[in-house]
Amino acid sequence: MTAATESTPSTHSFLLRDGLQSLIDELSGDGFTVIGPTIDQGAIIFAEIESVDDLPRGWTDQQQPGEYRLERRDDDAYFGYVVGPHSWKRYLFPPLTTVATADRTDNGWDLKTPDEPAPRYAFLGVRACEIAAIKIQDRVFTGGAYVDPIYQKRREAAFIVAVNCTTAAPTCFCTSMNTGPRCKSGFDIALTEIADGFIVEASSDAGEELLGRLPVTPAADDQLDHGERARQQAVDQIQRTLNTDGIRDLLLDNLEHPQWEDVAKRCLSCTNCTMVCPTCFCSTVSEVSDLTGDHVERQRQWDSCFNIDFSYMNGGIVRSNVRSRFRQWLTHKLASWQDQFESSGCVGCGRCITWCPVGIDLTAEVATIRNVPNRALAATSEQEGTP
Amino acid sequence: MTTTKNVVACQPENPWLAFTARIQQVRPETPGVATYNLVFDAPALADGFCFRPGQFNMLYLPGLGEVAISISGDPADYSTVPHTIREAGSVTQALARLGDGATIGVRGPFGSSWPMDACRGKDVLLVAGGIGLAPLRPAIYELLANRDDFGEFTLLYGARSPDGLLYPDEYEEWRNAGLDVQTTVDRAHVAWAGNVGVVTVLLDRLPLKRPDDTLLLTCGPEIMMWHTIQTALRRELAPESVYVSLERNMNCAIGLCGHCQFGPEFLCKDGPVFRYDRVSSILKVDDL
Numbered sequence: 001m002t003a004a005t006e007s008t009p010s011t012h013s014f015l016l017r018d019g020l021q022s023l024i025d026e027l028s029g030d031g032f033t034v035i036g037p038t039i040d041q042g043a044i045i046f047a048e049i050e051s052v053d054d055l056p057r058g059w060t061d062q063q064q065p066g067e068y069r070l071e072r073r074d075d076d077a078y079f080g081y082v083v084g085p086h087s088w089k090r091y092l093f094p095p096l097t098t099v100a101t102a103d104r105t106d107n108g109w110d111l112k113t114p115d116e117p118a119p120r121y122a123f124l125g126v127r128a129c130e131i132a133a134i135k136i137q138d139r140v141f142t143g144g145a146y147v148d149p150i151y152q153k154r155r156e157a158a159f160i161v162a163v164n165c166t167t168a169a170p171t172c173f174c175t176s177m178n179t180g181p182r183c184k185s186g187f188d189i190a191l192t193e194i195a196d197g198f199i200v201e202a203s204s205d206a207g208e209e210l211l212g213r214l215p216v217t218p219a220a221d222d223q224l225d226h227g228e229r230a231r232q233q234a235v236d237q238i239q240r241t242l243n244t245d246g247i248r249d250l251l252l253d254n255l256e257h258p259q260w261e262d263v264a265k266r267c268l269s270c271t272n273c274t275m276v277c278p279t280c281f282c283s284t285v286s287e288v289s290d291l292t293g294d295h296v297e298r299q300r301q302w303d304s305c306f307n308i309d310f311s312y313m314n315g316g317i318v319r320s321n322v323r324s325r326f327r328q329w330l331t332h333k334l335a336s337w338q339d340q341f342e343s344s345g346c347v348g349c350g351r352c353i354t355w356c357p358v359g360i361d362l363t364a365e366v367a368t369i370r371n372v373p374n375r376a377l378a379a380t381s382e383q384e385g386t387p
Numbered sequence: 388m389t390t391t392k393n394v395v396a397c398q399p400e401n402p403w404l405a406f407t408a409r410i411q412q413v414r415p416e417t418p419g420v421a422t423y424n425l426v427f428d429a430p431a432l433a434d435g436f437c438f439r440p441g442q443f444n445m446l447y448l449p450g451l452g453e454v455a456i457s458i459s460g461d462p463a464d465y466s467t468v469p470h471t472i473r474e475a476g477s478v479t480q481a482l483a484r485l486g487d488g489a490t491i492g493v494r495g496p497f498g499s500s501w502p503m504d505a506c507r508g509k510d511v512l513l514v515a516g517g518i519g520l521a522p523l524r525p526a527i528y529e530l531l532a533n534r535d536d537f538g539e540f541t542l543l544y545g546a547r548s549p550d551g552l553l554y555p556d557e558y559e560e561w562r563n564a565g566l567d568v569q570t571t572v573d574r575a576h577v578a579w580a581g582n583v584g585v586v587t588v589l590l591d592r593l594p595l596k597r598p599d600d601t602l603l604l605t606c607g608p609e610i611m612m613w614h615t616i617q618t619a620l621r622r623e624l625a626p627e628s629v630y631v632s633l634e635r636n637m638n639c640a641i642g643l644c645g646h647c648q649f650g651p652e653f654l655c656k657d658g659p660v661f662r663y664d665r666v667s668s669i670l671k672v673d674d675l
Contacts, residue, residue, distance in 0.1 A: 099403040102449035108409070108428070108490030109449050113401045145656060146402045146641035252650075255672050282645030284638055289450040296449040298403070303644070310646060313636045314475040324674030332648065339651035 013216035014223050016197040020078065021052050023161070023189075024124070026213050032122035032159055035091060037081070042070055044084040046091070049124070056081055063169035063350065066359030079125055079193050082169040083349050087278030088130055089137060091121050092154045095302045099150065099285060104294040118153035124161045126187065128180030129172075129349040131162060133278030135186055139341045140281050150300075159206060162187035166230040168237035171350030173363060176242040179347045181234040192227040199227035242348065242363040243370060244334075251335040251366070254374045255327065263365055264323035266358050271304035273352035273360075274329065279345050282310070305329050330362060402641045405447045405492030406432060411467055412487060417551050419474045420518060421483065422459060424467040425493065434465050439500030440525035441632060441660045445640045446470065446482070447492030454478045455637040455655070457522035458496060462529055468493075471521035471553065497640045499660045501526045501604050502630055509602045509628075510539035510595070514586055514615045516607025517546050520553045522632050522659075523606050531564045539596060541567040545586030545611070548572050549579045569593075586611060587618045598623040606632040613670060616663060629663035650675060 015023070027034050028050070036049040037056050044056050061081045062069045073080045103110045126134075134155075141151035165181040174180035183190045188207030192199040199219050202208040219227075274280040284303040289296040303310055305328045311318035319325045337345030346362075353361045399406075408425040415421045427433045438444075438458050445453045454476070460469035474483050482491070503526065511530060515523050523542075530540060542561070546552045549572050558568045569589050571582035582589065586607075595601055603619050605612045612631050619629060633654055635647040640655045647654035650669040652661070669675055 100405065102447075102492065104449070108407055109492065111405045111407060111447075111449075111492050113404045141643065144642055146643065148641075148643050149401050149403070255675070281643070284644065284646070285453075287450050287452050293450050300644075303646075305645065305648075311636060313634065318635065319674050321674065328648070328675075336648075336651035340653070 011201075012219040012224060012227075013200045013211060013214075014197055014219040015191070015200050015214055015216050017078075019215045020198065022214055023210075024049065024052065026210055027122040027124075027159065027161075030122075030159075030210075032120050034122045034124055035088075036124035037079070037084070039070065043068065044070065044081050046084075046086040046088070046123075052078065055079075060167065061169065063171045063354045064359070065171065065353050065361050066356055068354050075195075077166075077193055079163045079191070080167060082165065082167060082172060083127060083130070083351060085276050085351065085355055087276065087349075087351070088123055088126060088134060089278050089281075091119075091123070092134065092158065093137060093141065093148075093151050093281060093283075093302075097150055097300050098297045099300045100298040102296040102298070113149070118150075118157050120157040120159075121154065122159040122161065124163075126160050126162045126183075127165055127349075128162070128183045129174045129177075129347040130278055131160070131183060131186040132174075132177070132179035132347040133349070134160075136279045136341065136343060136345065136347065137281060139343070140279075143341070159210075160187040160189075162190035164190060164192040164227075164231050165234040166193060168234045169350060169354070170239060171353045171361075172238050172348065173240040173242050173350060174348035175235065175238050176240075176244060176363075177344060177346055177348035181238070182231055192230060194223060194226040194230055197223075199223060240350070240363055242346075242366060244344065247344075247366065248335040248338050250370055250373065251331045254369050255331070257369050257374050259365060259368050260323045260327045262368075263326050263360060264321065266360055267306075267322050267326050268357060269306045269308070269322045269325055270357060271306040272355045272357065274304040274306060275302065276351040276355045277333075278347065278349060278351070279333075280304070284310075305332070330365065334362075334366065402494070405445070405494045407490050408432075408468070408493045410485060410487055410489045410491065413485075416471060416553055417546075420471060420553070422469050422471045423482065424460075424469045425491070426467055427493070428490075436465065436468055436496075438462060438468075438496035438525070440503060440529055441500040441522055442496040442498050443522075443637075443640075443659065444468070444470065444493050444495030445497070445637070446472075446478075447494065448478055448481050448485075449492065451478045451481050453492075453494070453638075453640075454482075455497075455640060457632075457659075459521040459524045460528075462525050463532060464528075471518065471524075473518050494640060497655055499656075499658055501632075501660055502602070502662075503529055506530060506602055507536050509537050509600050510597060511537055511541070512539075512590075512593075512595075512601055512603045512619075513542045513544075514590060514603065514605040514607070514612075514619075515542065515544045516586060516611040517551060518553065519605075519607030519611075519632070520544055523604060524554065526604060527561065527566065531561065531566060534565045538600075539567070540565055541569070541593065543569050543571075543586050543589040543593065545571045545573070545589070545607075548574050549576065549581070585614070587614050590615060590618045590622070595622055595624075599625065601628060603629045604632075605630070609633070609670070626664040626667060627662060631661055631663055631666070632659045633661060633666070634659065 141148040162183040202211045333345040412424045456470045459471040638644040642653045642656040
C-alpha cells in the first residue's frame with residue numbers, strides 16, 4: 001500500500017479466531033496471492049497459504065545468537081512466534097528475476113525488458129520491524145534517480161496485513177531502532193492476537209473496505225485491554241539494545257579499529273546475515289543463455305558484500321579479506337546508509353544474529369567499538385610507548 | 388559553457404532497457420586498447436545522443452555481460468559515440484573480436500561529469516595516467532571549443548611506455564588550439580626523446596601562475612591520482628578545486644546493486660567524478 005491511500009486508523013474491531021479464514025478468503029477472492037507464515041524444515045518461513053491450517057498454530061521460535069528452534073506453545077496462537085529466516089523482501093525484490101532479455105535477429109539483437117504484470121501479493125503477518133524494512137527498501141528501489149520497475153510494480157500491488165508482536169526473542173532490538181514492536185503505519189490492516197480472536201484496525205482505504213466485509217464486531221473495552229497487555233508483553237520481553245547515539249560518526253571514525261580484525265577471526269563470510277536481512281539489497285545481474293546462444297536472459301540474483309568476488313574490479317579484489325568485508329557490511333548498514341537513504345539500514349529484527357552460524361552479534365560489536373574507540377586505544381598505546 | 392542542442396536523452400522509463408548500436412569503426416590505439424565508434428540504430432538516438440564529459444555507458448554483449456566504459460568522444464559531435472577500451476575481462480576481450488558493423492547494446496549515459504562550468508575564468512590543469520586520458524578527452528574537446536572562456540590550459544599525461552600514450556595524433560591539433568600537452572613515460576626506448584618519470588615530476592616543475600584560481604581534473608590509477616593531488620595541494624591548489632574520476636566494479640549503473648559502493652558513495656550515480664574534498668577522507672582507507 002502506498003502513503004497516498006493511508007488513512008487514520010479506524011476504531012478497533014474484533015474478529016473471532018474462527019473468522020481468520022474469512023480474511024484469507026476475502027483476499028484470495030480479491031485476486032491476491034496470500035503469503036503467510038508456515039512451517040517448513042523446522043523453521044517458520046513464508047509461503048503461499050490458502051487456509052488457517054497452513055499457519056504455525058501453537059508454535060513459537062526460540063532464538064539466540066547462532067540458534068533457532070521451534071517449540072510448542074501452551075496455547076493455540078496463530079502468530080505466537082517472532083521472525084524466521086525469510087523476510088518479505090523475497091516477494092518484492094525476488095531472489096532471482098529477469099531484468100532484461102536479448103534475442104538474436106538477422107541483423108543484430110532485439111533487446112527488451114519484461115512487461116508481464118506483477119503478481120498481486122497479500123502479506124499476512126507482517127511485523128512492525130518488517131514494515132520498517134519495507135519502507136527502507138522503498139527508498140532504495142523507488143526513492144532515487146532510478147526506479148527499479150520490478151520492485152515498484154510488486155510493491156504498488158501489495159496488500160499488507162500486519163500482526164503486532166505479542167512476544168519477543170532475545171535477539172530482538174526493534175525498540176533501539178525505533179521500529180517496533182507496535183505497528184503504527186504502513187499497513188492496510190493490522191491484527192493483535194488475543195485469546196479468543198483478534199483486535200483489528202485498518203489504516204488505508206483498501207484496508208477499511210476489506211474490514212467492512214469481515215465478520216467483525218466493535219471491540220469491547222476488555223478486549224482492547226487484552227490487546228494492549230499482549231502488545232506490552234512483547235515490549236517487556238525485549239532485552240537487547242543497540243546504542244545508536246552518533247553511531248554513524250562512531251563507526252566511520254573507527255574504520256581502522258582492531259575490533260574489525262577480531263570479528264574477522266570469527267566471521268565465516270558465509271553471507272547468511274545478508275541473505276536473512278530484510279533490507280540488504282545487493283545483487284548481481286548475470287547472463288543466462290540457451291544452448292544456441294540466441295536467447296539470453298539477464299538474471300538478477302541476490303548477492304552479498306561478503307562474497308569475495310563482489311568487489312572484483314579489473315586487476316583484483318578490492319575487499320580481499322574478511323575484515324574489510326565485515327566492516328563494509330556493518331558500516332554500510334548502520335552508518336553510510338544514513339548518508340545514502342537518510343535512515344539506518346537496520347530495523348532491529350535480530351535475524352543476522354540468530355542466523356549467523358557463529359553467533360556474531362552486531363550490537364555487541366558496536367558496543368565494543370563504542371567502549372574503546374580508536375582514539376582511546378591510540379592514547380593507551382602512546383602511554384605504553386608502543387608504536 | 389555547456390552546449391545546448393536538441394537533446395534526446397538515452398534514458399528509458401525502464402533503466403534496465405539497453406538500446407542497440409552498431410560498431411561503425413574500430414580504431415586501434417595502443418597495445419590492447421582500441422576506440423570503438425558506436426552509432427545507435429534508433430534514429431532519434433543516432434542524431435541526438437547527449438552526454439556530459441566524464442560520463443560512462445554500459446556496453447552490453449548479450450550472453451557475456453555489460454562493462455562500464457567512459458565515453459571518450461566530443462560531446463558536440465552527434466554523429467558517433469566513441470569508447471576507448473582496454474582488453475581486460477571476458478566482455479572487453481569479446482568486444483575486441485567483433486568487427487565493424489557488429490551490434491551491441493548500450494545503456495546510458497550514467498554518472499557525474501567533469502565541472503565544465505566551474506572552469507570558466509580559471510586556469511585548467513588536466514593530469515592523466517594511461518587509459519585515464521579517455522574519460523578526459525570529452526572535456527578537452529569541450530574546453531577547446533570554448534577556449535576563450537578560461538586561462539591557462541595544460542595536460543600532463545603519463546604512460547608506462549611511449550606506445551602506451553593515447554591519441555598521439557591529436558596532440559598537435561590540441562596544442563594549436565591552445566592546450567599545452569606534456570607527456571612522460573615510466574620506461575623509454577632509444578627512440579624516445581621526451582620526458583621519463585612519473586607524471587608528478589611534470590607537475591612539480593609546472594609554473595602555476597595563480598594556484599588559487601587553478602582547477603585540477605585528474606584520472607588514472609588511484610595511486611597516481613593520490614600523488615598528483617598531494618603535489619597539487621602542496622603547490623597551493625585548493626582541495627575544492629580538485630576533481631577525480633574513480634573506478635569500482637559496476638554492475639547495474641543505477642545505484643541499485645551495491646557493487647560500486649565506496650564509503651557512502653555509489654560510484655555509478657554519485658560518481659565517477661567527485662570533488663576531492665568529498666572523498667578525501669576515504670581515499671586512503673585500505674580495502675574500503
